[in-house]
Amino acid sequence: MKRDVELSILKELMRQLDEKRNVDAGVMYRNPTDVYTSREIAERERQTFFRDHPQLIALSGSLPNPGSYMTVDDFGVPVLATRDESGLFRAFVNACRHRGSRVAESKGDSGHFVCPFHNWVYTNQGELAAIPLERQVGPIDKDCRGLIELPALEQGG
Numbered sequence: 001m002k003r004d005v006e007l008s009i010l011k012e013l014m015r016q017l018d019e020k021r022n023v024d025a026g027v028m029y030r031n032p033t034d035v036y037t038s039r040e041i042a043e044r045e046r047q048t049f050f051r052d053h054p055q056l057i058a059l060s061g062s063l064p065n066p067g068s069y070m071t072v073d074d075f076g077v078p079v080l081a082t083r084d085e086s087g088l089f090r091a092f093v094n095a096c097r098h099r100g101s102r103v104a105e106s107k108g109d110s111g112h113f114v115c116p117f118h119n120w121v122y123t124n125q126g127e128l129a130a131i132p133l134e135r136q137v138g139p140i141d142k143d144c145r146g147l148i149e150l151p152a153l154e155q156g157g
């Protein structure tokens with residue numbers, strides 16, 4: 001900032017202090033009301049702030065033990081965070097690969113998750129471990145039907 005502009009701003013602030021008044025912007029700003037109500041703007045903001053950037057979802061202590069898990073629904077994509085049996089932190093889309101039902105709710109300790117819809121079973125490493133009545137469903141390559149893993153990093157925990 002140029003020195004003369006800086007001095008001018010300081011003088012104005014001192015004058016307002018002397019007169020015991022505060023004119024922050026000096027003008028009245030008008031915002032269209034749809035910035036508060038528009039679904040499109042809200043979705044753009046969600047995309048920009050929450051999906052285009054890494055998000056802090058918890059402190060390491062939120063997953064204290066091998067088998068600990070928690071769900072997060074703050075970013076528009078349901079997230080299942082786990083600490084697997086080796087202690088590794090992982091994150092998955094909390095959606096069954098069969099019909100998309102959530103496989104976990106809230107938080108707790110478990111080495112596996114059973115989808116409440118048709119009981120497909122996933123490990124806390126995201127692998128599809130079992131399909132009840134598999135013969136009736138037909139051939140399914142379980143290696144391709146694990147939970148969708150999200151990029152995740154635990155740091156300083």
Ligand code: FES
Pocket residue numbers: 096097098099100101115116117118119120
């Ligand atoms: S939706 Fe999960 S087992 Fe069918």
